[in-house]
Amino acid sequence: MEILKTENLEKVYEDNGVPVHALKGINLTINKGDYLVIAGPSGSGKTTLLNLLGALDTPTKGKILFEGTDLAKKSRRELSEFRLQNLGFIFQAYNLIPVLTAIENIEFSMMLSGIPENERRERALSLMHELDIKELADKRPNEMSGGQQQRVAVARAIVNDPEVVLADEPTANLDSATGSVLLDLMEKMNKEKNITFIFSSHDKQVIDRAGILLKLKDGKIEK
Amino acid sequence: MLLKLSWRNIWRNKRRSLVVLGSVIVGIIAVLFMNGFMNGMLNQMLSNQISTSVSHIQIHKKGFNDNKTVQNYLPNPANVDNILRDNKDIKAFSKRVITFGLISSASNSSGVYINGIVPEEEKQVSIINRQIVEGEYFSGGKGEIVIGSKLAEKLDVTLGDKVVAMSNTPSGTIGSEVFRVVGIFKTFSSEFDKSFIYIPMQTVQEMLNIDDKIYEFAIVTKDYHKVEEVKNSINEELNQNYEVLSYKDLLPFLVYQIDLSKESMWIFNVIIELALIFGIINAMLMAVFERINEIGVLMSIGMKNIKIFTMILLEGLIIGIIGTAVGLGLGYLIMLPLQKVGLNLAIYTESLESFGVGAVIYPTVSIDDVIGILIAIPFISIVGAIYPAYKAIKLDPVYAIRYV
Ligand SMILES: Nc1ncnc2c1ncn2[C@@H]1O[C@H](COP(=O)(O)OP(=O)(O)OP(=O)(O)O)[C@@H](O)[C@H]1O
Ligand SMILES: [Mg+2]
Numbered sequence: 076m077e078i079l080k081t082e083n084l085e086k087v088y089e090d091n092g093v094p095v096h097a098l099k100g101i102n103l104t105i106n107k108g109d110y111l112v113i114a115g116p117s118g119s120g121k122t123t124l125l126n127l128l129g130a131l132d133t134p135t136k137g138k139i140l141f142e143g144t145d146l147a148k149k150s151r152r153e154l155s156e157f158r159l160q161n162l163g164f165i166f167q168a169y170n171l172i173p174v175l176t177a178i179e180n181i182e183f184s185m186m187l188s189g190i191p192e193n194e195r196r197e198r199a200l201s202l203m204h205e206l207d208i209k210e211l212a213d214k215r216p217n218e219m220s221g222g223q224q225q226r227v228a229v230a231r232a233i234v235n236d237p238e239v240v241l242a243d244e245p246t247a248n249l250d251s252a253t254g255s256v257l258l259d260l261m262e263k264m265n266k267e268k269n270i271t272f273i274f275s276s277h278d279k280q281v282i283d284r285a286g287i288l289l290k291l292k293d294g295k296i297e298k
Numbered sequence: 299m300l301l302k303l304s305w306r307n308i309w310r311n312k313r314r315s316l317v318v319l320g321s322v323i324v325g326i327i328a329v330l331f332m333n334g335f336m337n338g339m340l341n342q343m344l345s346n347q348i349s350t351s352v353s354h355i356q357i358h359k360k361g362f363n364d365n366k367t368v369q370n371y372l373p374n375p376a377n378v379d380n381i382l383r384d385n386k387d388i389k390a391f392s393k394r395v396i397t398f399g400l401i402s403s404a405s406n407s408s409g410v411y412i413n414g415i416v417p418e419e420e421k422q423v424s425i426i427n428r429q430i431v432e433g434e435y436f437s438g439g440k441g442e443i444v445i446g447s448k449l450a451e452k453l454d455v456t457l458g459d460k461v462v463a464m465s466n467t468p469s470g471t472i473g474s475e476v477f478r479v480v481g482i483f484k485t486f487s488s489e490f491d492k493s494f495i496y497i498p499m500q501t502v503q504e505m506l507n508i509d510d511k512i513y514e515f516a517i518v519t520k521d522y523h524k525v526e527e528v529k530n531s532i533n534e535e536l537n538q539n540y541e542v543l544s545y546k547d548l549l550p551f552l553v554y555q556i557d558l559s560k561e562s563m564w565i566f567n568v569i570i571e572l573a574l575i576f577g578i579i580n581a582m583l584m585a586v587f588e589r590i591n592e593i594g595v596l597m598s599i600g601m602k603n604i605k606i607f608t609m610i611l612l613e614g615l616i617i618g619i620i621g622t623a624v625g626l627g628l629g630y631l632i633m634l635p636l637q638k639v640g641l642n643l644a645i646y647t648e649s650l651e652s653f654g655v656g657a658v659i660y661p662t663v664s665i666d667d668v669i670g671i672l673i674a675i676p677f678i679s680i681v682g683a684i685y686p687a688y689k690a691i692k693l694d695p696v697y698a699i700r701y702v
Contacts, residue, residue, distance in 0.1 A: 101547045131598055132696045152602060159600025166598075166699060170592050174306035179299075184599050231599070 076269055077142075079105040079128060084137035086123050086294075097123040099294040100137070100158055105273065109239070110265045110286030113275045119291040121275035122243055127161055128273060129241045130154045130220035138183060142238075151232050159188055163232030163270075165242035171216040174206040177227045178203065204232050206260055222253035226260060239271040240264075246278050258284055300605065303611035311585065318581040319621050322679070325570045326625025326671055327385030327632065334633055335641070335663030336563050340556045341662060344545070346486045347552060349425045351494065352545050353392075353516035354525045355532065362513060363548070368468045371511040373539050376516055386513055387528045390422030394514040395502045399465035401495060403453035410449065410495050412465055414502030414512075423516050426483055426496060433457045433481040433575065436498060440613050443477035446529045449483040455479055456522070460590050465506060473505040507516035519696055567670070569680050574593075577681025586610065586686045594698025602678055603691040611680050618679025626671060633663050 084101040087094050093144060097120045113121050126132040127139060130146050139146045141161070149157060158164075173182045181199040192199070203209045208226050216224055225245055232240045242261070246254035258281065265272050265286075274281060282288060290297040347356065356363075357378055362370040372378065375393065382391050395414030400407055417436040421427045426444070427435040436442050443461060445453075454460060455480055464474040477497065485491055503510060519528045525544050533542045545555050586593070596606060640658035654678045 080347060115431065126696050129598065131699070155597070155600050155602045157600075158598065163599045164595075166595065169702070172303070172592060172595070174310055183299070187599070187601055187605070247430075269635075 076107040077104055078107045078109075078142040079103070079273075082138040082140070084124075084127060085135050085138065086120070086127065086132070086137040097294055098127070098134075101296060103289070103293075103296070105239075106140075106270065107270045107271055108265070109271050110262070111271075111272075111273045111289060112282055112285035113273065113289045113291055114277060114282050114285075115275075115291030115297075116271070118279065120294040123294075124291065125241050125243050125275050127275065128239075129164060130158055159184065159235070161238045163235065163237040163240040165225065165228045165232050165245045167238065167244045167247045171224055171231070173216050175184075176215055177208070177219065177230075179244055180216075180227060181231045181234050181263050184231055188235055198234060202234050206230050219252075221248050222257060223258050225249065225253075229257065229260055229264070232269055233268070236268075237270065239273060242272065242274045244276050244278070245274065246276065246281055250282070251280055254278065254280055300609055301612060304616060306607050307364050307585070307589075307609075308613050311588070314581055314615065318577055318617055320622070321577045322574055322617065322621030322627060323625040326622065326675060327575050327629045329567055329671060330626075330629035330633060330663055331661065331668060332566055333667045334636075334663045335659060337664055337667075338399070338577035338637075338641075338661040340559055342486070342659065344549070344552060347549055347648065348545050350429075350485045350487070351424055351426075351516075352520045352548050353423050354522070354545055355517040355529050356481050356543050356548060357515040357517070357532065357536070358513060358541050360421035363541060363543060366396065366398065366513075367690070368431065368466055368508070369676050371468070371513055372515070373506065375510075375515075378536065378540070381398055381532065382515060382517065382690045385528065385532065387524055387531075389518045389520045391515050392416060392419035392423040393499065393512045394420075394516055395499050395506070395508075396513045397465045397502070399463055401449070401453065402462045402464070403455045403459065405454045405562045406452055408449060408452055408492070411462075411492050412463060412502060413494060415496055416460055416498040416499050417682070420496075423453055423518050426485075427483050428483045429483040435477070435481050436496075437480065439480070441475070441477045441501070442480045442498065444481035444483060445479060445484055446494060447482050448481050448488050449495065450479070452492065457482065463505070465701040467506045469510060471507075473507060475501065477504045483577055485674060486617060524529065547597055552619065562626065567674075574675070574687040575678050575682045578617065579680055579685055580612055582683045583690055585679070587612065588689045590693060590701040591656060592696050593693055594701065597693070597695040600698060607687045607691050611683045614679040614683025614686075615676055620675040621679070622671060622675040625675070626668065630663070633661060635662050637663065 077088065081101050081103045084098055085096070085099040087096050089095070101124060104228055107244065113124060123132070127134050133147065146154070172183065175183060178199050182195040185195045185198065200212070203212060203266070206226060206229065208223065208230065211219060211223055211227060219227065246257055260273055262284070264270050275280060317455060321485065337582055357372070359370045359372050393416055397412050399412040400412050417427070425542045430444070431447060443463070450456065453461060459479050460478050461478060461479060462474055464472055466571060499512070519525050529542050529544045557692060558608055593606065640660045642658050
């Protein structure tokens with residue numbers, strides 16, 4: 076089932092008056108349950124594409140269709156709600172809210188979508204159990220290692236049962252062993268819960284394990 | 299959970315939050331203290347005036363207050379006396395003969411208000427008898443006069459010295475009498491001590507050759523708050539030939555000054571509050587800029603602007619509430635002993651006395667001030683957080699996430 080589709084997506088940044096063509100016409104179809112890795116050299120437009128797919132930024136030209144609806148038709152407020160209900164995010168670093176404990180971080184997005192407190196706790200706990208990070212529950216981000224923080228970030232990204240999880244270089248700050256554990260986790264969630272994952276990475280490990288590999292170069296998809 | 303988040307955000311940079319809290323607390327204490335001090339001083343000025351001579355209510359012949367001539371004596375004082383005696387709200391009253399005159403010693407002379415009083419009655423109405431610093435307050439002997447310390451200085455007289463008092467009589471002649479200084483008083487006002495002298499009423503009546511005429515009834519009511527009521531009820535029983543004046547009518551300048559001071563305190567308060575607003579804006583802006591990345595994450599995961607806005611306003615509000623509670627608490631602890639013991643400003647005695655205030659000021663915290671602070675400070679903290687909160691929600695999520 077087709078979930079995300081882009082049509083001639085273009086993004087032009089303005090850098091001190093000089094236009095920078097970060098994306099030059101991306102046509103892409105992503106299906107439910109895909110495990111897609113966007114690879115490419117630095118500056119090729121990976122982050123730009125993920126930001127557009129994640130409704131964090133708007134394209135200069137072209138369309139993004141989510142389950143058939145054009146994201147450009149949504150207001151800023153609607154996009155916020157859209158992200159809350161349908162998307163999960165994992166960033167390279169500094170993902171978690173530093174003043175909240177691991178379990179509170181996971182509960183936070185459920186709180187935003189109005190899930191009652193006891194249900195939140197229950198769901199967060201069972202997910203942490205599933206991801207084997209239960210012992211981190213009461214730790215603050217600064218008391219966790221980078222790998223532990225990323226695993227909590229995965230939990231937060233999927234706890235609201237999103238359609239798509241977007242992860243921009245999630246393993247970039249991790250050593251390969253820790254990165255591998257994180258990838259296991261995401262693969263498992265992809266298989267068990269049929270959550271669509273879209274990564275960007277130039278990490279060989281990630282690229283090797285890609286379900287679908289998409290190579291970007293100079294803002295274009297390389298065939 | 300939003301509250302929890304805000305609360306913890308405040309304490310992530312303890313030093314900054316404590317500095318802001320500290321400034322709120324100091325601001326509140328400053329407001330309490332300044333207002334309390336002003337209130338205390340003005341109330342003292344007023345109560346000093348009331349207790350030394352003005353009393354709560356005065357009754358004269360109509361026009362006397364504006365034109366204090368000897369012709370303006372009170373018609374039918376016996377009737378007024380009866381009316382006052384029957385009034386249950388009146389604590390005490392005294393009869394007075396008041397006239398301008400000249401007092402001279404061997405070396406100097408000075409214009410004065412001659413107050414002819416009934417010593418026993420006057421004790422109930424004013425505090426002159428308690429302000430005697432040398433000698434005594436009338437013993438019943440002949441030719442006794444009680445004068446103020448400043449006047450004694452000016453005339454260069456001490457206890458037992460002779461002075462001559464002179465005044466116009468209603469018939470146009472000049473009445474004069476020799477007196478012996480039996481008491482010297484010192485009040486809170488050097489001006490008063492320079493210009494008021496006290497003589498038994500009968501002696502003044504003889505000197506002015508006015509039989510048993512009097513010029514004034516000075517009244518003290520049982521309840522200070524009922525002065526206007528009592529004034530009106532007396533007024534109803536008296537005809538057009540009298541004037542019944544409350545201390546507010548008699549001290550218009552002081553009452554005006556009190557109003558004026560309240561206005562200026564208002565400005566002082568606004569200045570402090572503005573300073574607090576800027577302090578809060580500054581601190582909250584820093585708090586927002588420190589967290590740009592985090593705000594980006596919050597936006598990405600779908601936290602709506604209104605919630606981010608609220609979170610930051612809550613941070614301001616919490617600081618405001620804590621600051622208000624601690625500020626009022628500390629302020630109370632500081633003001634409580636001051637209110638009882640007073641603030642001794644002995645080094646400024648000279649200038650304070652020329653204002654008619656004693657050297658010891660008793661600051662009073664009014665409920666109005668406390669309520670004002672309870673409302674204003676939390677409100678201000680929210681207002682101070684509005685701009686930073688606005689800045690936060692105006693962040694572009696993409697920019698914010700990239701920001702390190
Ligand atoms: N906000 C911006 N303003 C101007 N130019 C930008 C901006 N963001 C990205 N670019 C430019 O757009 C191009 C694509 O950037 P992007 O961050 O998408 O690349 P990337 O593939 O994610 O690179 P990396 O692997 O280094 O993260 C680059 O040339 C970059 O300099
Ligand atoms: Mg990138």
